[in-house]
């Protein structure tokens with residue numbers, strides 16, 4: 001336990017120091033603000049955030065560190081991981097997207113449209129959230145930059161403002177019609193707890209996660225979810241189409257959150273099969289969430305884990321956002337005796353599976369799944385045992 005904690009602390013310090021040193025080397029001065037913004041997992045409630053449903057995410061000990069300082073005449077933004085610098089002027093920057101800069105431009109654009117004064121600034125950012133792995137590196141970058149600019153230029157933004165601005169940047173500038181879960185988890189998470197968020201009212205509470213008995217291990221399928229943007233937006237559209245059908249019959253239904261299974265079955269004949277299946281998944285996931293919360297309250301991780309498997313089947317068969325590698329990982333995990341639950345996590349089409357493993361069996365599980373993946377796909381897989389941490393913090 002202490003060893004793990006020690007390693008974890010060291011990694012964070014290393015990350016923080018390399019970004020700070022890099023800023024100093026490039027700009028000949030220390031950064032004025034440094035923010036650490038974590039990635040996130042989600043235990044349950046997948047593709048429910050944009051349906052006004054409930055989600056159960058948590059921040060993890062993989063993060064992006066953002067170091068910022070004021071600049072007089074131009075903005076220089078440096079991606080530590082890509083080893084690339086982008087120079088622009090805030091007053092005139094072009095809106096065309098240039099991979100990682102679109103996240104920065106997106107948040108700056110939203111801040112400007114809110115009437116905030118954003119002068120030029122220098123920035124170095126980098127971290128250890130694997131890209132394209134479904135751990136919300138983009139949301140971590142967006143919230144990290146907004147929180148940093150908030151401190152640097154005294155923008156008087158609340159935590160909720162930071163969350164909502166980041167979401168708008170992703171929706172309006174990056175073009176992914178995502179929900180609010182990722183940003184909320186980045187900002188509001190609490191160490192050793194999962195966050196229960198009601199995406200309709202934005203009310204939230206915390207559940208203690210019993211990490212003395214269970215560990216969370218992520219297996220990266222290695223499939224980088226490139227399809228995610230267009231397919232993700234299509235899933236969201238199917239849900240909206242379903243809501244329009246249900247609303248035409250029952251005007252009190254304004255999101256899938258408001259619909260019951262009975263409603264869906266009553267009007268099944270009005271649906272095409274694909275739209276029906278998408279809505280079926282979302283409504284079933286809401287039902288599963290209620291059961292899962294009961295299990296968590298009773299510390300019954302065995303029942304919770306079984307619900308995770310059911311979620312995977314729904315995501316695979318009805319929502320159709322899984323892929324062969326993720327299905328393989330979940331099936332294999334299921335056959336390991338000390339796995340409580342396993343499923344694909346996040347937007348889908350690749351990225352990670354999340355596995356709930358009985359404490360004491362982590363190394364055996366990693367060895368088992370690693371060997372299975374290697375013998376099937378002939379390549380090594382990245383595996384991340386993760387700990388639940390606090391949401392974003394100013395660290396300097």
Ligand code: GLA
Pocket residue numbers: 045046047048049050136178179180181182346347348
């Ligand atoms: C992505 C999105 C989130 C959420 C998940 C699926 O991570 O950014 O808003 O919809 O997919 O649950």
